[in-house]
Structure formats: structure tokens, C-alpha cells
Amino acid sequence: MDLHLILDGSGSLQSQLLRALRAAIVAGRMAGSSALPSTRRLAHALGVSRNTVLLVYEQLTAEGYIRPRQGAGSYVEPVAALRTRPAGAVAARAAPRVSNYANRMSEPHAAADASEGLRFDLGTGVAAVAPALASAWRRALIRAADDTAFDYPPAAGLHQLQRALAGYLARRRGIEADPGNILIVTGIQQGIDLAARILLDPGDLAAVEEPGYGGLRHSLRAHGADVVLVDVDAEGLRVDALQRRPSARLVAVTPSHQFPSGAEMSLARRAALLEWAERHQAYVLEDDYDGEFRHGRRPLPALKSLDRSERVIYLGSLSRALFPAVRLGYLVVPAALRDYFIRAKRLADRGSPAIEQRALADLIDSGRFERLLLATARRLDERRTALIDAITEFFGDNASVTGGSAGMHLCLHFSDVYASQEAQLIAAAADAEVRIEGMNGYHERPPDRLAVLLSYAQSTPQELREAVRRLAQVVRDLRS
Amino acid sequence: MDLHLILDGSGSLQSQLLRALRAAIVAGRMAGSSALPSTRRLAHALGVSRNTVLLVYEQLTAEGYIRPRQGAGSYVEPVAALRTRPAGAVAARAAPRVSNYANRMSEPHAAADASEGLRFDLGTGVAAVAPALASAWRRALIRAADDTAFDYPPAAGLHQLQRALAGYLARRRGIEADPGNILIVTGIQQGIDLAARILLDPGDLAAVEEPGYGGLRHSLRAHGADVVLVDVDAEGLRVDALQRRPSARLVAVTPSHQFPSGAEMSLARRAALLEWAERHQAYVLEDDYDGEFRHGRRPLPALKSLDRSERVIYLGSLSRALFPAVRLGYLVVPAALRDYFIRAKRLADRGSPAIEQRALADLIDSGRFERLLLATARRLDERRTALIDAITEFFGDNASVTGGSAGMHLCLHFSDVYASQEAQLIAAAADAEVRIEGMNGYHERPPDRLAVLLSYAQSTPQELREAVRRLAQVVRDLRS
Numbered sequence: 001m002d003l004h005l006i007l008d009g010s011g012s013l014q015s016q017l018l019r020a021l022r023a024a025i026v027a028g029r030m031a032g033s034s035a036l037p038s039t040r041r042l043a044h045a046l047g048v049s050r051n052t053v054l055l056v057y058e059q060l061t062a063e064g065y066i067r068p069r070q071g072a073g074s075y076v077e078p079v080a081a082l083r084t085r086p087a088g089a090v091a092a093r094a095a096p097r098v099s100n101y102a103n104r105m106s107e108p109h110a111a112a113d114a115s116e117g118l119r120f121d122l123g124t125g126v127a128a129v130a131p132a133l134a135s136a137w138r139r140a141l142i143r144a145a146d147d148t149a150f151d152y153p154p155a156a157g158l159h160q161l162q163r164a165l166a167g168y169l170a171r172r173r174g175i176e177a178d179p180g181n182i183l184i185v186t187g188i189q190q191g192i193d194l195a196a197r198i199l200l201d202p203g204d205l206a207a208v209e210e211p212g213y214g215g216l217r218h219s220l221r222a223h224g225a226d227v228v229l230v231d232v233d234a235e236g237l238r239v240d241a242l243q244r245r246p247s248a249r250l251v252a253v254t255p256s257h258q259f260p261s262g263a264e265m266s267l268a269r270r271a272a273l274l275e276w277a278e279r280h281q282a283y284v285l286e287d288d289y290d291g292e293f294r295h296g297r298r299p300l301p302a303l304k305s306l307d308r309s310e311r312v313i314y315l316g317s318l319s320r321a322l323f324p325a326v327r328l329g330y331l332v333v334p335a336a337l338r339d340y341f342i343r344a345k346r347l348a349d350r351g352s353p354a355i356e357q358r359a360l361a362d363l364i365d366s367g368r369f370e371r372l373l374l375a376t377a378r379r380l381d382e383r384r385t386a387l388i389d390a391i392t393e394f395f396g397d398n399a400s401v402t403g404g405s406a407g408m409h410l411c412l413h414f415s416d417v418y419a420s421q422e423a424q425l426i427a428a429a430a431d432a433e434v435r436i437e438g439m440n441g442y443h444e445r446p447p448d449r450l451a452v453l454l455s456y457a458q459s460t461p462q463e464l465r466e467a468v469r470r471l472a473q474v475v476r477d478l479r480s
Numbered sequence: 481m482d483l484h485l486i487l488d489g490s491g492s493l494q495s496q497l498l499r500a501l502r503a504a505i506v507a508g509r510m511a512g513s514s515a516l517p518s519t520r521r522l523a524h525a526l527g528v529s530r531n532t533v534l535l536v537y538e539q540l541t542a543e544g545y546i547r548p549r550q551g552a553g554s555y556v557e558p559v560a561a562l563r564t565r566p567a568g569a570v571a572a573r574a575a576p577r578v579s580n581y582a583n584r585m586s587e588p589h590a591a592a593d594a595s596e597g598l599r600f601d602l603g604t605g606v607a608a609v610a611p612a613l614a615s616a617w618r619r620a621l622i623r624a625a626d627d628t629a630f631d632y633p634p635a636a637g638l639h640q641l642q643r644a645l646a647g648y649l650a651r652r653r654g655i656e657a658d659p660g661n662i663l664i665v666t667g668i669q670q671g672i673d674l675a676a677r678i679l680l681d682p683g684d685l686a687a688v689e690e691p692g693y694g695g696l697r698h699s700l701r702a703h704g705a706d707v708v709l710v711d712v713d714a715e716g717l718r719v720d721a722l723q724r725r726p727s728a729r730l731v732a733v734t735p736s737h738q739f740p741s742g743a744e745m746s747l748a749r750r751a752a753l754l755e756w757a758e759r760h761q762a763y764v765l766e767d768d769y770d771g772e773f774r775h776g777r778r779p780l781p782a783l784k785s786l787d788r789s790e791r792v793i794y795l796g797s798l799s800r801a802l803f804p805a806v807r808l809g810y811l812v813v814p815a816a817l818r819d820y821f822i823r824a825k826r827l828a829d830r831g832s833p834a835i836e837q838r839a840l841a842d843l844i845d846s847g848r849f850e851r852l853l854l855a856t857a858r859r860l861d862e863r864r865t866a867l868i869d870a871i872t873e874f875f876g877d878n879a880s881v882t883g884g885s886a887g888m889h890l891c892l893h894f895s896d897v898y899a900s901q902e903a904q905l906i907a908a909a910a911d912a913e914v915r916i917e918g919m920n921g922y923h924e925r926p927p928d929r930l931a932v933l934l935s936y937a938q939s940t941p942q943e944l945r946e947a948v949r950r951l952a953q954v955v956r957d958l959r960s
Binding site: 015 | 488490491495498499502506507538539542543544545557575576577578579580581582585586605606607609614617618621622625626628629630631632633647650651654665666667669670673677678679680681684695698699702729746747748761777778780781785786788799803804805806807808814816817820823824826827828829830831832833834835836
């Protein structure tokens with residue numbers, strides 16, 4: 001038989017020969033029942049020892065691809081000639097049949113990544129990690145790698161981390177939680193996904209903030225929810241607008257620092273929202289985005305701290321307190337939903353990585369986590385002040401700031417630039433080496449006037465001033 | 481006013497006082513519009529400086545809980561008296577309204593944990609990590625913590641890891657995969673969940689192996705699938721039984737070492753399964769459980785290596801090659817499904833932890849991962865041989881072994897003990913300090929005769945021999 005074997009040069013000659021023969025059989029280049037070359041002939045042709053070929057034939061026999069016949073060499077098993085379809089023929093075929101869930105999925109809003117790598121990066125969602133924090137996390141990780149059990153962690157999370165978070169939440173977020181009601185997840189997005197699984201059926205109403213986070217809306221819609229957009233003003237979600245939606249099962253909010261507008265939900269609104277949820281037996285999904293960083297004073301307690309009728313599912317993230325690559329988050333869930341959440345987490349991924357959970361628990365228990373938060377808050381406050389000063393200096397009355405009381409970014413609003421000019425402004429800013437992000441992508445009801453998000457997390461006060469100077473020039477050019 | 485403040489002793493006096501006042505207001509112990517004690521009086525009563533009380537009142541004012549009146553002290557905001565409902569009243573209420581998904585969830589089979597901590601642990605699912613592997617993983621993790629970017633990793637996984645796995649899969653599992661079609665997930669269970677989301681609607685037929693892994697069945701059922709049980713024999717899944725289920729959308733198999741029976745799917749069955757899937761445009765979910773460890777010879781290539789018509793979704797795990805606490809797994813998906821899987825992963829949790837991904841990529845690229853696998857395989861082979869020898873020695877013809885050709889466990893079948901005696905046998909074995917696991921929990925159609933799973937991963941040859949000696953005595957006692 002005429003046999004062309006392609007040895008790929010990776011690994012021992014024996015394993016190359018094994019792979020090449022297997023591939024030839026599977027691809028149908030050696031028909032079923034055809035004879036293989038004798039081990040002696042093949043060894044000679046390839047310049048390898050006969051023993052090598054013998055071992056390969058033995059392996060192929062054990063795998064069922066070939067069969068030795070007494071005294072008559074080896075033959076390809078008929079069943080092994082599996083397919084003669086050329087690879088690649090499949091790709092051109094019709095779209096696969098997928099589920100309703102798959103068909104409902106759509107792409108979350110992606111920030112304009114074309115302008116990454118610019119000298120002045122004021123984009124949101126970029127990790128700005130202080131060296132002290134990075135090295136503290138590394139040390140915690142190394143220590144945890146020595147101490148953590150190798151078995152499956154409990155689906156709800158390591159007990160030590162549940163207890164550590166209960167203490168942290170009581171001290172810093174005003175939440176008195178039973179550690180057993182704290183569930184460790186792989187980031188906020190998984191918290192949203194689990195809540196949607198447990199609470200929503202296709203067709204159920206779920207209310208979200210407008211403007212708001214794309215990953216939330218896309219998740220709810222993929223689960224089949226009918227997503228209702230509720231406007232946000234300076235006091236946060238317009239709870240009065242909810243009154244017209246008594247049948248909503250779930251309302252998702254970011255009360256500490258509304259994303260992306262930056263509004264802090266007032267106490268009156270918080271009370272009204274809880275009252276609404278209790279009256280309608282609905283649940284509130286509180287994403288405590290930026291709850292760790294309130295400037296000029298202590299952070300406002302979480303909405304969950306007011307939740308005496310167990311309607312709030314609290315989502316905490318480490319993406320801002322540490323950094324996004326960590327992929328840890330946590331939920332505080334009402335006791336009545338606890339077992340549902342643990343079951344759903346077990347079915348979703350059987351538990352989050354144990355070593356990183358242990359590292360976080362150690363970091364909190366040692367007090368270092370909160371000291372690092374305070375250091376970050378001080379750094380952010382200084383940068384925020386520099387940014388606002390620069391805006392006042394270079395924009396004067398031509399722009400206004402909202403959302404500067406907490407977190408890592410604020411919104412800059414232009415009364416005399418239209419939202420339709422966003423792409424133009426971002427491109428012109430990029431030409432001036434400044435990366436900014438527009439608000440349009442977070443709106444489904446297009447706004448009239450232009451607003452942009454400016455993050456002050458990853459730039460020094462001097463860089464922020466220069467970036468704003470350049471941005472003001474860009475806006476002047478755009479106006480004229 | 482008569483005010484009882486409970487200071488909890490955690491943190492500074494200032495933060496204790498802040499929390500105590502907030503709690504009193506929220507709990508309704510201070511009615512709306514009532515006056516707070518003057519800062520001077522409260523400072524005196526508590527023995528703290530007046531400045532501390534002033535700062536607390538300022539913070540509460542900023543939070544909206546109280547309002548200062550010019551020259552007349554501070555008053556509780558009416559809205560702040562949120563609830564007078566006593567905490568705990570909620571717990572007794574009716575069950576919450578949850579989704580159909582939530583109602584379909586049930587608990588995966590839990591192994592008998594009562595017998596944990598016994599001297600001879602032959603239970604499956606226990607991590608048995610060689611010191612060399614543990615230290616290699618720690619070193620990789622430490623290096624990765626220094627090198628990994630802090631931002632969100634790509635939802636599909638780090639490119640470096642996708643490339644490293646493509647090389648590993650080609651060398652060790654016979655799979656030629658485009659790195660772009662490899663998706664990093666948080667363990668096998670997440671791979672199952674994503675596949676179910678993308679491929680199954682409620683009411684769709686999905687076929688699974690009987691006996692089989694509970695986490696799979698529970699996931700499919702929670703997604704609303706109509707789960708069909710297909711028997712397994714010595715050659716793996718009875719593909720002929722599938723012919724009566726032409727409408728199944730998905731068939732899930734463990735071809736390398738069927739869990740839990742240990743059967744290795746024959747090449748003829750593999751070919752028949754792929755043919756069936758292509759004919760019915762169904763997908764095969766290949767969980768390559770124990771594919772790394774085949775004893776006495778090289779591992780059989782994965783089913784995916786034969787998949788020329790793109791019907792196989794391959795699931796690989798690190799739970800056996802490394803250990804379960806790592807929580808990393810990977811999928812090789814058909815090109816036509818790739819974007820669906822990436823979107824679903826983004827919606828599920830936005831990506832798996834970056835540092836562990838980086839550590840694994842480094843471990844594979846350095847060649848160390850495969851050397852560790854070989855060392856583990858040698859160790860397992862030695863232990864398996866000791867276990868089988870001991871079974872022959874102590875049981876003779878009274879029991880038979882299946883599933884010993886691969887992986888970390890085998891099945892021991894008793895022809896003259898009934899399956900109904902399982903609990904009795906496990907308890908008696910535990911009394912003899914031997915932990916074993918029965919097969920009943922993996923069957924939905926109860927078997928007639930008793931079979932138990934014996935893991936040889938975590939015991940030395942000497943321990944295995946002693947455990948089997950004790951087990952044989954236990955079985956003798958049970959028979960008489």
C-alpha cells in the first residue's frame with residue numbers, strides 16, 4: 001500500500017508515528033481491512049528501530065484501530081475508517097439548532113477598545129492597582145496556596161471567607177448578615193445570573209436602571225425576562241415610575257454610585273423602593289458598585305442594611321476593591337432563598353476557586369484589606385479633587401459634573417454638544433492622546449446632550465490636569 | 481428620650497456609635513421626628529469626646545437619617561423610621577415565589593460523608609495530591625501572580641492558555657483544535673451548564689449514561705430537559721438503545737473511563753455514536769473523565785479526535801490532573817457553536833480567574849505538566865496493581881473487578897450480595913475503619929447485585945492491601 005505519513009516533529013518518534021497512523025486511519029486514507037506495512041518494512045522506511053514500530057502497532061491494536069492476524073501482519077479495522085468527509089466541509093453548513101436562551105443572548109456593550117494604549121487613559125473598567133495592593137494580594141495568595149485544602153470547596157464558599165465577609169459587611173456596609181447567607185461567586189455577573197435563574201421565568205418583568213450596565217440587561221434578557229427601563233435622576237432610580245409596574249419580579253439597582261451616571265440613591269428613595277418590593281413581593285438586586293469608596297466621608301451603608309423584610313439580594317464585588325482579574329464576588333441572600341442559591345451555584349460550577357477564597361479571607365481577617373481600602377480611598381479622593389479642579393479651570397460653565405461623590409469615575413455633561421457627536425468627540429480626544437468613554441452605549445433611550453465618563457483611578461493628578469486641558473481644546477474645536 | 485445604644489466593641493468608638501444609632505433608627509427604636517440627645521449629653525453619657533459624637537451626627541446627617549434644626553439639636557428624619565417589623569418575623573412566612581428553573585433544581589447525590597476521616601479512605605472524589613505536584617502548582621501560581629494583568633481576562637480565556645491546551649490536546653488526547661475553539665471554564669460542571677443553556681429548551685430530550693454522574697443529570701433536569709437514561713455495558717454506552725431516541729438533542733458520555741462503572745467505550749461504539757449524532761444533527765457532550773490516566777499503555781485518544789463532522793463538545797478537567805480546588809476546566813467546541821459558548825460564558829461570569837489560568841499555561845508550556853501527569857500515572861498504576869492483587873488474594877472468586885484499566889478507581893462486584901445491603905456494608909466497613917462508596921447513588925434504575933467503588937488514589941499499596949483484607953472480612957460477616 002502507498003502510505004504517506006506526516007510526522008509532525010512534536011514529541012518522541014514513537015508518539016509522532018502513533019499520531020500519524022491514527023490520523024491516516026481516521027481520515028480514511030487507509031481503507032478498512034487493508035493491510036499495514038510490516039513492522040520491519042516501516043521501521044526501515046522511517047529509519048526507526050523495529051521495536052518502536054512494534055510498540056505503536058500494539059497501542060493501535062489496544063485502541064481498536066488495527067487487528068493483528070496470526071502470522072499475516074496487521075489490518076485496519078473496518079470500523080476505524082470512520083469518515084471520508086474532508087475536514088472543513090462542515091463549516092459551510094447551516095447554522096446549528098440552538099436553544100431559545102442561546103437565541104436571546106446578545107453582546108454586552110463593549111467600550112471602544114480602539115483607543116487603548118493612549119497616553120492619558122480616563123476609560124472606566126481599567127484596573128488601577130496600587131503596588132501595595134498588588135503585593136499584598138500576591139503574599140496572601142502564596143500563603144493561601146500553602147494552606148488550602150485540595151478538595152472541592154463547599155459550593156457556598158469557604159466558611160472562613162463567609163465569616164470574614166460577615167465581619168467586613170457589618171463594619172463597613174452596615175449589613176448584619178448570617179455568614180451562612182453569604183455566598184461566594186465568580187464576580188457580580190455570576191450573582192446576576194444566579195438571581196435571574198432562581199427568580200425569573202421567560203416573560204417575567206424585571207426593572208433596570210436607564211442608563212445602566214449592559215451585562216445586567218443582557219443576562220436578564222437571555223433568561224427571557226421582559227426588561228423594563230426605569231429612569232435615573234440625581235437621587236437614583238425613579239421609584240415612582242415603578243409604581244406603574246406592580247408586576248415586576250425583580251428590580252436591579254446600583255444605589256451607592258449608580259452605574260454609569262454616578263447618582264447616589266437617597267434614603268427616601270431607598271425606603272420607597274423597599275416598601276414597593278415588600279408590597280409586591282418582588283426582590284431587589286442591589287449591586288453595591290463602588291460602595292467602598294465615598295469621598296469626603298464614610299461610605300453610606302448599603303441598601304441591604306435597611307432590608308428588614310428580606311427582599312434584598314446584595315451583590316458585592318472585589319473588582320474595584322482589589323482588581324477584576326481576581327474574579328471573586330459575594331452575595332448576601334434572604335434566608336428563604338439561601339438553599340436555592342447554593343443549589344444553583346452547585347449546578348453552575350460547583351464552587352469558586354478555593355485558593356483565592358482563602359487568600360481573601362486571610363486578607364480580611366488580618367485587617368489588611370480594610371487598610372488597603374482606606375489607602376485606595378485617599379488616593380482616589382486626591383485624584384478626584386484634581387480632576388474636578390481641572391474641569392472647573394478648563395471648562396468653566398461649559399460643562400457640569402455629576403457622580404463625583406463616590407467611586408472611581410464621574411460624568412461630564414455638555415449642555416451645548418449633542419449626544420450624536422459622541423463618536424466624533426471620542427475620536428478627536430484619541431487624536432489628542434486622551435481616552436474617554438461616552439455614555440451613549442449605556443442608554444437604550446438615546447439622550448439628547450452629550451455626556452462622557454472620566455475615570456480618575458489610573459492617572460496622577462498632573463496627568464488628569466493635562467488630559468482635561470487637552471479635552472477642553474478638543475471640545476472647543478468641535479463646537480467651532 | 482430613653483435611648484438604649486448597644487455598642488458592639490468592634491472598631492473605633494466612633495464607628496460603634498455610628499452603627500448603633502443607625503441600627504436604632506432603622507429598627508424604629510427612635511420614631512420619626514423625635515429629637516436626638518444633644519451631642520454634649522450623649523458624649524457625657526458614653527464617656528467619649530464631644531467631637532466623636534459631632535462627627536457621628538454629621539455622618540448620619542449626610543446619610544439622610546437625621547436632620548439638624550438651627551439651634552435646636554437634631555431630629556430623626558421621618559422616612560428613616562423604616563420598619564417596625566421585628567427581625568425574624570419574615571422567616572416564618574410562606575415559601576418565596578421562584579422560577580421553574582429553581583423548582584426543577586434538586587440536590588446532586590452526596591457521597592456518604594459520615595465516614596470521612598477513617599484510617600483507610602477508598603472513597604472517590606478525594607484529592608490525592610503528590611507533594612511534587614502541589615509544590616509545582618504553588619510555584620506556578622506565585623510566578624503567575626507576578627506576571628498576570630489585573631484587568632478582566634478575555635471571556636473565552638487567556639490566549640496563552642488556549643494555545644497551551646491546543647498543544648497538550650494534540651500531544652496527549654489526539655485532538656487537533658483551533659485554540660480559538662478552546663474555552664476556559666470553572667470546571668466540568670460549568671461546561672455542562674453552558675452546553676445545556678445553549679442547546680436545550682425545556683422539554684428537549686437529553687440522553688445520559690446509566691449509571692452516571694449526578695451533577696450532569698441534575699443540571700440537565702434543572703434546565704428542563706427530559707432526561708433519558710441509556711444503559712452502559714462493558715463497551716460503554718449502548719448506542720443501539722439510542723436508535724429508539726432519534727429526537728435526543730444531546731448525548732452525554734464519559735468514554736475514557738465511564739463514571740462510575742469504569743467501562744472504556746470501544747472504537748466501534750464511538751464510531752456508531754458519532755454516526756448517530758451526525759444523522760440526527762444532535763450533539764455529543766464528551767466528558768473526558770480520567771482520560772489522562774490509562775494503565776499499562778498510553779491513553780486512548782478522545783472521542784473528539786474522531787469528530788470530523790463537528791458534533792462533539794469536549795470537556796476537559798483539571799480536577800484529576802491537578803486537584804479539584806483549582807476549579808479550572810476547558811471545552812473544545814464546534815466552530816459553529818463557538819460564539820454562542822463565548823457569549824454564554826460572558827453572561828455566566830465574565831471569565832475565569834486570570835492568575836490560575838496563567839499558572840496552568842506556564843505549567844503546560846514548561847513541559848512540567850505532562851511530566852507530572854506521567855509521574856501520577858506511574859504512581860496510580862502501582863497502586864492499582866496492589867489493589868487488584870489484594871482483591872484476588874482476599875476475595876478469590878467471590879467478587880469481580882471492572883473498570884480497572886484507567887483512572888483512579890475501580891468497581892468491585894459481588895455476585896452474592898444484594899444492592900439493598902449497600903448501607904449495611906458501608907456502615908460495617910466504616911466500623912472496620914474502611915471508607916468505601918456504593919454504586920446505588922449513581923443508579924436511577926436500582927441494580928440487583930451490590931457493587932462498590934474503590935479508589936486507589938489516596939492510599940499506599942500496603943494500606944490498600946490492609947483495607948481489602950478488612951473489607952473481605954466485613955463481606956464474609958455480612959454473608960453469614
